[in-house]
Amino acid sequence: MKFIHFSDTHLGFSDLTRVDTETGMNQREADFYAAWNQVIDAILDEKPDFVVHAGDLFHTPRPNNRALHCAFEGIQKLSNAGIPFVVVAGNHSTPRIRNTGSIFESIALFPHVYAAWQGAYQRFRIGECAVHCIPHCSLSEELDAAYEAISVDEDARYQILVTHGAWRETSDETIGSVGEFNEQFIENPEKRTGLTFDYIALGHYHKHIPVGRTIVYSGSTERTSFNETGYSSGYVRVDLQAKKWRYVPISSRPMLSLGPIDCSGLSLDKIYAAIAALPEDVPDGALIRLELTHVARDCVLGMSTETIDSYFPQALYVEKIIHPEAASDISHSSTMIGSLSVEFERFLKEQQGSELDPGKLLELGRGLLDQAVSG
Numbered sequence: 001m002k003f004i005h006f007s008d009t010h011l012g013f014s015d016l017t018r019v020d021t022e023t024g025m026n027q028r029e030a031d032f033y034a035a036w037n038q039v040i041d042a043i044l045d046e047k048p049d050f051v052v053h054a055g056d057l058f059h060t061p062r063p064n065n066r067a068l069h070c071a072f073e074g075i076q077k078l079s080n081a082g083i084p085f086v087v088v089a090g091n092h093s094t095p096r097i098r099n100t101g102s103i104f105e106s107i108a109l110f111p112h113v114y115a116a117w118q119g120a121y122q123r124f125r126i127g128e129c130a131v132h133c134i135p136h137c138s139l140s141e142e143l144d145a146a147y148e149a150i151s152v153d154e155d156a157r158y159q160i161l162v163t164h165g166a167w168r169e170t171s172d173e174t175i176g177s178v179g180e181f182n183e184q185f186i187e188n189p190e191k192r193t194g195l196t197f198d199y200i201a202l203g204h205y206h207k208h209i210p211v212g213r214t215i216v217y218s219g220s221t222e223r224t225s226f227n228e229t230g231y232s233s234g235y236v237r238v239d240l241q242a243k244k245w246r247y248v249p250i251s252s253r254p255m256l257s258l259g260p261i262d263c264s265g266l267s268l269d270k271i272y273a274a275i276a277a278l279p280e281d282v283p284d285g286a287l288i289r290l291e292l293t294h295v296a297r298d299c300v301l302g303m304s305t306e307t308i309d310s311y312f313p314q315a316l317y318v319e320k321i322i323h324p325e326a327a328s329d330i331s332h333s334s335t336m337i338g339s340l341s342v343e344f345e346r347f348l349k350e351q352q353g354s355e356l357d358p359g360k361l362l363e364l365g366r367g368l369l370d371q372a373v374s375g
Contacts, residue, residue, distance in 0.1 A: 001129050001158060004043050005245075006235035007054035007203030008220035009036045010092065012067030014059075015224075016317050025066065027316065031253050032059075033070045035221035038250045039235050040074040044081055046237070050126045051083060054203025054218065055090025055136065055164030062095075063103060071107070079112045084126050088135040089117035090164040090203055091182045096138070116162075121146035123153065129240065130156035132197070134163040136184050143184065150193055158240045159196070161189055164203040167211050176205030176217055198240055207231045208247055216245060222252050226289045226319065229257045253316070254283040259291035264325065268299045276311050284314045291321040300324055 010032055018027040043051055058067055078085050089104055094117070104117035116122040116133035119142040124131045130153035137143040152159060165184030166177035177183060184204070190196055200215040206228050208219030218236045223229070233252035238245040261274050271292065282288065290308065300322060312318050 001049045001127055001240045002046075003048045003129075003160075003238050003240070004039075004046065004051045004235055005054065005199075005201040005216065005218050005238055006039050006051075006221060007164070007201075007218045008056045008090070008206055009039075009053070010056055010059040010220065010222065010224060011036060011071050012059045012063040013222070013224060018316055028253075029066070032222045033066070035233060035250060035252055036070060036074060039221055040077055042235070042248070042250070043083060044077060047081070048083065048237075050129070050131075051078065051085050052131065052160070052162045052201050053085070053087040054162050054201045055088050056092045056203060057087055057090070057107075058093045058103065059224075061093055061100075061102070068103070072110075075107065075110050075113060079110050082112060084112045084114065085110075086114045086124060086126070086131050086133065086162060087116070088133050088162050088164055088203070089115075091136045091180060091184060093117075094119075094136045094138065094182075096182075119146075121149040123151065125153060125156060128157040130159050132159065132161045134161070134186075134189075136164055136182075138182070147187075147189065147192055150189065150195060152195055158198045160199045160201065160240075161197045162201045162203075163189075166204060167202060167215070167217075169211075175209070175211055176202070176207075178205065198243070199238055199245070201236075208234060208236075214243070214245070218247075221250065223255050226255065226257060226287070229255050229289065254286040255288075256282070256286060257289045257291065259321075260293045260323075261291070262294055263292050263296070263299070264294040266296075266299070268302050271295065271299060271303075272307060272311075275308060278311075282312055282314055285316045286312075286314070288312055288315045288318045289321060290318055291323075293323040294325040295322050296325055 013029060013032045014026040015028040020027045020030040023030060057071060075085055087107065095102060102117050104115045107113060108115040114124040116135045119135065119137045122133045132150055134146045137146060163186055165186040167175040168185045168187050198214065202211065202215065202217045205217045206220035206223065207217065209217045211217065216236055219231060219234060221233050223231055232249045234247055234249040236245050236247055258278050263271050266274065305320060308320060309318050
């Protein structure tokens with residue numbers, strides 16, 4: 001049997017203030033939909049026996065209408081093609097208050113869809129394969145109960161596990177932790193239960209990485225922050241009979257970090273010259289983080305964001321990280337200096353797991369700040 005493993009599509013993610021000129025929607029939101037559609041098209045071309053999505057289908061538990069439409073359209077295409085789709089809820093897609101309901105109740109209504117979302121272990125049978133699912137569990141007691149409930153399907157030729165969280169091999173060895181407050185830690189199920197799985201499909205960590213020979217993070221299909229600069233985007237193609245898997249990259253928006261540029265003793269004109277001298281091979285539409293260190297206070301105050309942006313006309317967005325020279329310990333002063341509007345945008349980007357639309361919050365906040373400044 002062959003299947004596709006992907007994860008962390010974060011449909012509905014929105015960032016920055018750039019707009020797709022064709023659709024009018026937030027450009028980064030559109031990027032995540034495009035990445036999802038790439039994988040759906042690949043699945044339809046490859047026609048695997050089934051598909052597993054290892055969590056964080058949506059960026060929030062209450063996705064907007066565009067995210068729902070994109071997800072439902074893709075799932076419907078798989079359903080029409082008769083390709084089973086297994087999905088577990090990740091921490092971003094799990095409501096904090098369970099009695100408010102879950103979008104996965106609707107997703108589970110599609111034919112050929114198997115959804116695990118209620119903070120409990122579920123097992124599905126697809127052909128010769130038993131698919132064991134542990135979704136995000138809000139309580140440690142729920143996760144313990146999920147482990148206890150795992151049971152092998154003796155009639156199945158293959159056993160695979162799908163789950164979402166940071167992999168904890170030992171108490172001192174964790175892989176895939178991103179520091180989110182509701183992060184789930186997955187204790188090695190084979191060691192804990194004594195069972196053996198033919199493949200363990202992991203989600204949560206946005207970097208593709210094999211934890212073991214058949215224990216794999218597929219990584220995300222798009223990047224949600226500059227902390228993921230250098231990560232590729234893609235999915236994993238698995239052949240259970242051959243006992244092999246292969247990572248397949250997809251295209252995503254370029255993201256790169258430039259610098260740091262040491263600005264010790266440099267005037268503002270020389271700082272601009274140092275920025276202009278950076279490599280010119282910046283891809284069209286790239287997201288750029290530019291870091292400047294030891295910047296004189298007067299240069300910080302006189303620095304023009306528009307001038308810096310002019311050196312990267314092909315970029316979608318340039319984030320400027322500026323470390324003033326007066327900081328006694330640069331490692332403790334990694335802040336982005338800018339106007340109140342810029343600082344507010346940075347604050348919103350640092351918030352994790354909010355169910356509110358960051359684009360609308362940014363627009364409202366900037367309006368209020370403008371009123372305060374002008375008043």
